[in-house]
Amino acid sequence: xxxxxxxxxxxxxxxxxxxxxxxxxxxxxxxxxxxxxxxxxxxxxxxxxxxxxxxxxxxxxxxxxxxxxxxxxxxxxxxxxxxxxxxxxxxxxxxxxxxxxxxxxxxxxxxxxxxxxxxxxxxxxxxxxxxxxxxxxxxxxxxxxxxxxxxxxxxxxxxxxxxxxxxxxxxxxxxxxxxxxxxxxxxxxxxxxxxxxxxxxxxxxxxxxxxxxxxxxxxxxxxxxxxxxxxxxxxxxxxxxxxxxxxxxxxxxxxxxxxxxxxxxxxxxxxxxxxxxxxxxxxxxxxxxxxxxxxxxxxxxxxxxxxxxxxxxxxxxxxxxxxxxxxxxxxxxxxxxxxxxxxxxxxxxxxxxxxxxxxxxxxxxxxxxxxxxxxxxxx
Amino acid sequence: xxxxxxxxxxxxxxxxxxxxxxxxxxxxxxxxxxxxxxxxxxxxxxxxxxxxxxxxxxxxxxxxxxxxxxxxxxxxxxxxxxxxxxxxxxxxxxxxxxxxxxxxxxxxxxxxxxxxxxxxxxxxxxxxxxxxxxxxxxxxxxxxxxxxxxxxxxxxxxxxxxxxxxxxxxxxxxxxxxxxxxxxxxxxxxxxxxxxxxxxxxxxxxxxxxxxxxxxxxxxxxxxxxxxxxxxxxxxxxxxxxxxxxxxxxxxxxxxxxxxxxxxxxxxxxxxxxxxxxxxxxxxxxxxxxxxxxxxxxxxxxxxxxxxxxxxxxxxxxxxxxxxxxxxxxxxxxxxxxxxxxxxxxxxxxxxxxxxxxxxxxxxxxxxxxxxxxxxxxxxxxxxxxxxxxx
Numbered sequence: 001x002x003x004x005x006x007x008x009x010x011x012x013x014x015x016x017x018x019x020x021x022x023x024x025x026x027x028x029x030x031x032x033x034x035x036x037x038x039x040x041x042x043x044x045x046x047x048x049x050x051x052x053x054x055x056x057x058x059x060x061x062x063x064x065x066x067x068x069x070x071x072x073x074x075x076x077x078x079x080x081x082x083x084x085x086x087x088x089x090x091x092x093x094x095x096x097x098x099x100x101x102x103x104x105x106x107x108x109x110x111x112x113x114x115x116x117x118x119x120x121x122x123x124x125x126x127x128x129x130x131x132x133x134x135x136x137x138x139x140x141x142x143x144x145x146x147x148x149x150x151x152x153x154x155x156x157x158x159x160x161x162x163x164x165x166x167x168x169x170x171x172x173x174x175x176x177x178x179x180x181x182x183x184x185x186x187x188x189x190x191x192x193x194x195x196x197x198x199x200x201x202x203x204x205x206x207x208x209x210x211x212x213x214x215x216x217x218x219x220x221x222x223x224x225x226x227x228x229x230x231x232x233x234x235x236x237x238x239x240x241x242x243x244x245x246x247x248x249x250x251x252x253x254x255x256x257x258x259x260x261x262x263x264x265x266x267x268x269x270x271x272x273x274x275x276x277x278x279x280x281x282x283x284x285x286x287x288x289x290x291x292x293x294x295x296x297x298x299x300x301x302x303x304x305x306x307x308x309x310x311x312x313x314x315x316x317x318x319x320x321x322x323x324x325x326x327x328x329x330x331x332x333x334x335x336x337x338x339x340x341x342x343x344x345x346x347x348x349x350x351x352x353x354x355x356x357x358x359x360x361x362x363x364x365x366x367x368x369x370x371x372x373x374x375x376x377x378x379x
Numbered sequence: 380x381x382x383x384x385x386x387x388x389x390x391x392x393x394x395x396x397x398x399x400x401x402x403x404x405x406x407x408x409x410x411x412x413x414x415x416x417x418x419x420x421x422x423x424x425x426x427x428x429x430x431x432x433x434x435x436x437x438x439x440x441x442x443x444x445x446x447x448x449x450x451x452x453x454x455x456x457x458x459x460x461x462x463x464x465x466x467x468x469x470x471x472x473x474x475x476x477x478x479x480x481x482x483x484x485x486x487x488x489x490x491x492x493x494x495x496x497x498x499x500x501x502x503x504x505x506x507x508x509x510x511x512x513x514x515x516x517x518x519x520x521x522x523x524x525x526x527x528x529x530x531x532x533x534x535x536x537x538x539x540x541x542x543x544x545x546x547x548x549x550x551x552x553x554x555x556x557x558x559x560x561x562x563x564x565x566x567x568x569x570x571x572x573x574x575x576x577x578x579x580x581x582x583x584x585x586x587x588x589x590x591x592x593x594x595x596x597x598x599x600x601x602x603x604x605x606x607x608x609x610x611x612x613x614x615x616x617x618x619x620x621x622x623x624x625x626x627x628x629x630x631x632x633x634x635x636x637x638x639x640x641x642x643x644x645x646x647x648x649x650x651x652x653x654x655x656x657x658x659x660x661x662x663x664x665x666x667x668x669x670x671x672x673x674x675x676x677x678x679x680x681x682x683x684x685x686x687x688x689x690x691x692x693x694x695x696x697x698x699x700x701x702x703x704x705x706x707x708x709x710x711x712x713x714x715x716x717x718x719x720x721x722x723x724x725x726x727x728x729x730x731x732x733x734x735x736x737x738x739x740x741x742x743x744x745x746x747x748x749x750x751x752x753x754x755x756x757x758x759x760x761x762x763x764x765x766x767x768x769x770x
Contacts, residue, residue: 001382001450003679069380257768277764278757284767285696289672296675299382317668369668373660376667379644379652 003295009073015050016074020081026347032084037162038206039085047085048117056091056236057099061111068236069298072243076294079247082351084204089159090114092240093233094121097167097184100229101220106186110165122163124154124187124210125230132363134169134234135179135227141170141217149193149214150185158361160208161198163189168217173224182226185217192216203350203357234362238315239297241358242322246294248351248358249287249326252333255348256280259337276336283332286325293318309375316372323365326355382678384450392454399462402427411465412738413726417588418543421468422498428467429496435472442480442488443496449684460630468540471495471502474618475548478565482606482614491546491567505535505549505568505592506615513758515550516559516612520594522551522566524601529553531568531597537752541577541590544570554609565611567603574598584744585723627677627701632670635708639663642715642735653715666707673700692766695759702749702756709743 005013023043032040047053055070057063064070071092078087095114098121101107113119130136139152150170157166166187174181189196193215198208221229257280260271270276297314300306306314330352334341341348359365384392403424410420428434436452438444447455459466467473476495479487494500511517520533531551541547547568554562568575574597580589606614640663643654653659680693712735713720719736720743728734750756764770 001384001678001682001685003380003382003675003682005380257770261770271770274761274764277768277770278760280768280770281760281763284763285700288676288696289669289700292676292679293668293672295380295679296671299380299675303381303383314671317664317671320664321668321672369661369664370657372664372668373657376664377640377643377654377660379654 003299005069005073009070012052012055012070013073013077016052016077016081019046019050020077020083024081024083026082026350029082029084033204038200038204043083044085045117047087048115053087053091053117054115056095057111057115061099061107062115063111068239068301071236071240072294072298075240075243076247079244079354080251082248082251082347082354086120086159086162086205088237088240088244089122089163090120092237093123093158094163094165094167096233096236097123097229098220100232101184102222103218103220106218106220119164120159120162121165121167122157122159122208123167123169124157124160124212125169126155126362128153128155128209132367133177134230134362135182136177137169137171137182138176139168139170139212141168141172141183141185141219142214144214144216148185148217148219150187150212150217151193151214152212154210154212156201157208157210158205160196160210161206163208165189166194166210167220168212169226169230170217180227181224182230183219183223184221184226184229186220187212187215187217201357203354205357235301235311235315237362238319239294239301241361242290242294242297242318245322245326245355245358246287246291248355249283249290249329252329252348252351252355253280253283253287255351256283256333256336259340263338270336279332279336283329286328290322290325293321313372313375316368316375319363319368320365320372323359323368326359327365330355384454388450388454391451392458395455395458396461398431398433399458399464402431403462403464408463412734415725418501418540421465424465425467425472425498429498434467435476435496437473437477438480438492442492449681453681457630460634463634468501470504470540470544470548471498471500474504475502475546475567478548478605478614478618481617482565486602487567487605500545501540501543503538503541503544503547503570503592505538505547507535507537509534509536509591513755515615516563518550518552518563520549520551522553522564522599524553525598527601529566529599529601529604531566531594531599533594535592535594536590537580538577538590538592539588541570541592542579542587546570547592548605550611550615553611556609560612562609563611563615564608565605565614566599567605568594568597568599569603572597572599582745583747584741586741586745588745627673627697628705629670629674629677629701632673632701632704632708635705635712636663636667636670638735639708639712639715642712646715646717659715662711666704666711669700669704669707673697673704676700692763695754695762695766698753699750699756699759705749706743706746709739709746712739713743 032043052074054064055066055074059065098110125134127138139150141148141150150168166189168185168187169182170185171181172183193213195211196208198206201207260276261269263270297318300314301311333348337348340346425434433445435444440446472495479491506515508518522529522531547570549566549568550563551566552562553564556562574595576593578591579587580591581587582589646653648656677697716736716739719733720739722733722737724737
C-alpha cells in the first residue's frame, strides 16, 4: 500500500516546478498569455526539449510510456504554475485519440510531431446543441472521391485557434444521440470547407467554433466504432483536469494563508481572526479531500481488478468533488483577499478563472453527479 | 501508487472475517441491538474477543495485547464494521490501559491490566467538568495531599457509564503554576470510595449513559497516581491523540450507506421507488462521494503511520470530516425509513422497519455528540489552524 508518487514521478514534478520558478512567474506567464497565440511557443518548445510532451505516449510510438498517474503528476504541476500553453488539448485530447487510431501510417507520421512540439492539433467533438453530451453528434461524414468529407458545427474546440490538424468526431450511422455510430476523421485546418472562428476563454485559452462544409477528411478510426477510444480519452482527460485543479487548489490555499498573515486590519494581521482561520481550515480540508480522491482514483484506474463500473464511479465522483471543492476554494481565496481578490493584477482571480473553466469542461458538477447516480443507484 | 495488501495481510483479513462470522452470532446481534442490559452483553462480547486474544488491539504483546501493525488494526476494524459487530467499550482497554502501560509503574500494570483484559473492572473517564469542556485545562477538581492519600473534591461531567463503573481515571489539579496545563495529575479512583455521588444525566436519545460524578473529600491512596505528580496533562494528551485516530468511522459509514441504499430500494416514493428519485439520489451521492474521499484520506494517513510517521493534525481532519459524514448518514437513514424513525420502542417491534426506525432515531440523537466529544470540531479546527496553517 503506497499513496505517494514514485521517485521518477517526484523527479518529473520537481523538474516542472523548478522550470516554473525560474521561467514562469506570473508576469512572465502574462507575456505569452496576451500574445496572438494566447501562449508562448518558446515555452512550449522547452516543454518538448525537456521531454514532458512525450509522457502520455507509448514507447512504441516514441513516447515515455507514462500511465495515468504520470499524466496526473505532470498536470498537477502545470496546474500549480497555471500553465496556459495548450498541453491538454494537444497531448491528452489530440494525442490521445491519435494514439488510439487504427491508421498506423498517420500515427507514425504525426505522433513524433506532437512529441517534438512542432504540430498543434485539436479535437472537434462537442456541438452547440449537446452541452456536455459527447454522443449527441449531428456532424456527419459522407464518402467522396474514395475519401470522406465532413459537415457540421463544433463548439468551444480547445486548442482550435492555432490547430493545424483537427480530429473531428462525426456520426456515420445511427440517430443523433446514439452512443455508437461515431467515427474519427482527420481534417486539415486550412482545407476548403473549414471555417475557424477563434475567440478567447476567461482562462486565457484560445479556442474556436468550427464550421465544416463538405471539408475533405481522412478516416482514422474503425468506421462507426469510435466510442471506445473516445471514452478512454475522456476518462484520462477527466483525471488530468482534476489533477490540474488539485494543483490550482494548493496554490490558491497557500497564497491565501500567506496573504492573511501579512494583511493588517484593526491593528492586527487578519490571520489572527478565528472566523477567518476556520474558513481557511475548511478550504484546507476541501483540498485534502480532493487530493485524496484523486489519489484513490489513480490507484483504482491502474489496478487491473477494478471493474469498468467502479472506474466510472470513481472518475465521476472525482469530478463532482473537484467541481464543488474547487469553487469553494476559489471563492474563499477571493473573499479572504478582500478587494485585492477581484483585481486583475493578483494571480488569485486567474487561478479561479482556470478552475471555473475546468468545472465547465466536458461536464459540470451536476452533470458528473448525475452520471455517478446512474452508475451507483440505477435499478 | 497502489492499494495492494501483502499476502500475509490478505491471509490475516480472511482469518478476521471468518472469526467475526462465527463469533458474532445472530443471538448476540439481537441482544446488542435491543440495547437492554448493555453492560453484561458488552462483557459477553469482549470476553469472546479476549478468548481469541483480540481484545487488547492496541496493546503491546508483553502486556497481553496483539502487537498488531497499524494496517492490521485497520483491517480488524474494517472487518468488525462489515460484520456489524459492536466496538468494545473503550474506557478501560483503549483509554486508561495505554496510559497505564506507558506511564504507570510495574505494580499498577500488574494490578489493573489483567482485570481490564477480562472485563472484570469497568472504567469510566473523568476529564470534563461543568466548567471545563473543550477548554479542558480549566479543570478545577482538586487533589490535596493528606498523609499517604490525596483528598479529592470537585465534579466531573459527561461521564459515560459511571453508573456501572468500578473505577474512574481522572485529571485532577495538584498544583498551581503559571501555565494551567502544569499542576494537573492523572489519578485512578475506586468508584466505591466514600464521598462519590453519581448523578444521572438523561440525554436526547432517551437513554441514560451520561452522568455527573461529584467528589466530596474522597480519599485516594497516593499509589493510585500515574507517573509523576503535575505531569498528568502530558499523559492525557497522548491519550487524546489516540482517541482521535480511529474516529473517522469510515467502515461504519459504509455499512450505513449500504443499509440506506437497500432500504431505498424497498421504500416507495410517489408512485415509484425511493432509490429512483433523483433528489434522493443526489442526497445520497453527496454523502457517498465525500465518504469515498474520506476513505482514501484515512488510507493515506494509515500508509504514513505504517511507514513509521506519527499521526499529526491529520487526525483532527479525519475527526471533523468523519463525524460530519456520520451525522449526515444518521439523518438520511431516518429520512429514508420515515415515521418509524420517531419510535421510542426498544423491543416488541411491529416489524424490521420499526426496529430500524427506532435504532436510527437513537443513532441520530446520540450521534449529535460526535462533533462535540473528543475535542469539539471547532477545537479541532483550531488545532489544524495552528499546526497546519501556522496561524
